[in-house]
Amino acid sequence: MKYGLLIICIVVLCCIVNVISYPKSNRCVQTDEVVSIRLREMDLSTFAKEYKDHNITLIGDIFTDDYFAHLKNEALGLITYNNRNETFSGIRKAGTISSSKLSANPTIHSLYTSPEFIGFLKEITGLDLERVNCDDKSSMNLLVYEKTGDFISWHKDPNHYKGNRITVLINIVNESCSDPTQLSESFLQYKLDGSIVSVKMKPNSILVFNGSIVDHRATGIGPNERRIQLSFTYCDVCRETFVGKPVRWLKETVLGY
Helix, strand or coil, X not given: CHHHHHHHHHHHHHHHHHHCEECCCCCCCCCCCCXXXXXXCCCHHHHHHHHHHHCEEEECCCECHHHHHHHHHHXXXXXXXXXXXXXXXXXXXXXXXXXXXXXXXXXXHHHHHCHHHHHXXXXXXXXXXXXXXXXXXXXXXXXXXXXXXXXXXXXXXXXXXXXXXXXXXXXXXXXXXXXXXXXXXXXXXXXXXXXXXXXXXXXXXXXXXXXXXXXXXXCCCCCCEEEEEEEEEEECCCCEECCHHHHHHHHXXXXXX
């Protein structure tokens, strides 16, 4: 009898914990810089269907040439020894420019919060997306793979929100430094229907995916190569769960962002 009562209490407690969530923080810095986005003459329904079927889609040549050159210049200008956090865990070896550094950059911050850009992502995913909580360190990061062997192993992104958590990777640089016309040896790989799909993202392309569902990794970078990406995170129900807070802390501790 007492064990039955204990089991009932545990079940009730788990249900309560699952329901508990925290209000979203809206005290974020806003900027007024205009972001120009070029959507190629393409059938967006093709990418939307691919995302619907597989929770991932790769889209190339997104921004105008002038804007992408400006974005690239701003991103690369942030990569300094003092700005860069190094992560050398068994899961990831690479550099990261943190969200706190990026939020102070008007160009990158404006792109992350751009209604036009978020509207584009909504059309692709079919989700009512918005930026994540202001204190979420994965909101926006610059991922820097430029030392031989830099990688991130197979993983799924922990989701500490009640709704969907969507990752957007914007490729800034992917090159062999000995021949800038060639892409690096590093592959971004993900698992799909029991197979491994390998892609090499060109500059000015984006990968939109649900990292909490899609198992993914980045293979090691070769000598004299570099791959640099902006990583943006969005959610549709942006209330952080009770269990999600320690999960987020663990993820930020292990991965460094």
